[in-house]
Amino acid sequence: MTTPDGTPPEAHRRSSRASSAELRAIVKSRAQVEKFLRLGLAEALGISPDAVDPTRTFTTFGLDSIKAFALTGDLAEWLDRDLPATLFWDHPNIEALTGYVADVLGLAE
Amino acid sequence: MGQPLPAPDATDPRRAPDWVRLLEARATAHGARLAYRFLSSRGEVVDTLSFEALAARARAIASVLTAGGAAPGAPVLVVLPSGLDFIAAFFGCLYAGLIAVPVPPPRPHRPDHRMRKVAEDSGARVALTEARLVEQVQAVLPPGADVWTVDALPDAPEAAPRTPGPGAVAFLQYTSGSTSDPKGVAVTHGQLLANQAMLAEAFATGDPTSDGLTSKFRVVGWLPLHHDMGLIGNVLHPLYQGGECTLMAPETFLMRPLRWLEAIDRYRATTSGAPNFAYELCVERIPEAKRAGLDLSSWKVAFNGAEPVRAATLARFAAAFEPHGLPPRAMTPCYGLAEATLLVCAAEAVEVDPAGRVCCGRPPAGATVVVVDPETRRPRPDGEEGELWVHGPAVASGYHRAPDASAHTFGARLSDPDDARVFLRTGDLGYLDRGRVFVTGRLKDLMILGGQNYYPQDVEALTTQAHPGLTSGGAAAFAVDDPAGERAVVVAELHRRNTEDAAAARDAVISAVLEGLGLSLSEVVLIRQGTLPRTTSGKVRRSACREALLRGDLARLDGMTS
Incomplete structure (x- = not known):
């Protein structure tokens, strides 16, 4: 999997000591958050990123709690901020979840 | 097994006849010494309890339960998230001579069939929970039931702790119960104590070279507290030994597995364990770069149980973490089940x-x-x-x-x-x-995934109700073995007039089983009506179905053969 700016996720993980401002500079837009989620979900489920419909409820993909928590942890690490463990239940599709993250971070369209 | 333990003398709290007198003896012996700490998702200490503070909280909760009129031996639903309040509530029940019935708290935005079933099956008319869950808990109990909040405990006249004795039931363990037909294993104080002695021997944790109170025994755990391994292994065993216990929520581990190993390192845990899948997750999700700072040299017993132990996992975990101090003999495969309280046996070496x-x-x-x-x-x-x-x-x-x-x-x-x-x-x-x-x-068709037990009949019932093209009795659920663990598969017959709906039916089944049981199916195989292997009396033959699937002998509607 690669992240929206084309680097492997490990590069972001290693940079978790960077300041939040630097990391948020990496997260440029909600489109990139959406792409992160799309790629993460596709990887977790072993399906093509193109097959991920952003309005489809996570549970209909077969996303179980272990995978949902893992994605929440990856997203929190990438964004360098705490996210509630219930994130994927509170915002049950990519569109809703992207909207929530964009609101919290004050991201541009 | 480890070296034989010296016989405890009469003043050893481990010889107490029940858990009330055991905790009282520990409180007297260790007073303000730390017994439990709880970590946030960031790994910060957010709550602590000393031995005497736990005993005081148990007495206060028991006083409220007693003043509420609960008769000795009555079941009490304990509905709390992972945290030290759970431990206080559990002991509050025991101090009042009542039976604790731990239930996982309901997930937000979802109906909770499990809590309702356990409430009904146990016959509980009293519950201990926290303020934000009161309404949901009240909804599953009979009218007029007492629901107490441990985070906002009412005043009650102080009641002397009861002394239940070894034969009294201490708690009901519902982990292995089916959702449609739950069964609570009734565990007495004496059985719980006997299993602690077995754990001490199997893990050789009663360190005779220490101060005799085994305060060098340190546990780190994240398993759910309503799970037998989480409660008996992580919470009760350190108390039995007079050691120290550091806990975190299961979500903390699942979001970031590194938190578990970091806590083992920081608090110098001697004993910590989990089902096999957790060791797999650590290898998969903690990259080499993140392992670098870890010192796991204190970790003498890394127990692995509650689901089948995989040789490949043990090897991968050891290879990944022995360079970071994991002792070569730490990996400890175990076998146990709730019906035997917890542990049956544990290996000395892999x-x-x-x-x-x-x-x-x-x-x-x-x-x-x-x-x-x-x-x-x-x-x-x-x-x-x-x-x-x-x-x-x-x-x-x-x-x-x-x-x-x-x-x-x-x-x-x-x-x-x-x-x-x-x-x-x-x-x-x-x-x-x-x-x-x-x-x-x-022997039975039980499926075990992620340390949780699932009954095929529950999966099959949810499957056949998920879509109009599926019919009752037309599905078989089973686990298929993979090197890293088991995966769950359902085979279901789709009615001929619905063959166009195959994709929709498959999605509906995946959703229904996930929503209903929290189980993620790795595969839903739809087959032609009337082709599911059955006995002459029409009963579905699950193992024959699994074999047919593995051989590629099913009449699949998607045309695939394996």
């Missing part, structure tokens, strides 16, 4: 048979495992597979309010009429090799 099965060691003193032909009830010789039967002081009394199921499961006798011993039928298959247990499979 040993794998030619078929790849992992040795789970010998049962500690007092417990016996025999391998039996379940039909003739005759013991089988060494090396021959049969059903594992367990006898000993830690085998539970039976299922709560289910005499027929209890008699069948807990009342097994060998064919030899002179053998008076009563055995627990585990439903697990295995063989003995010079007294050491190798688990090979399961």
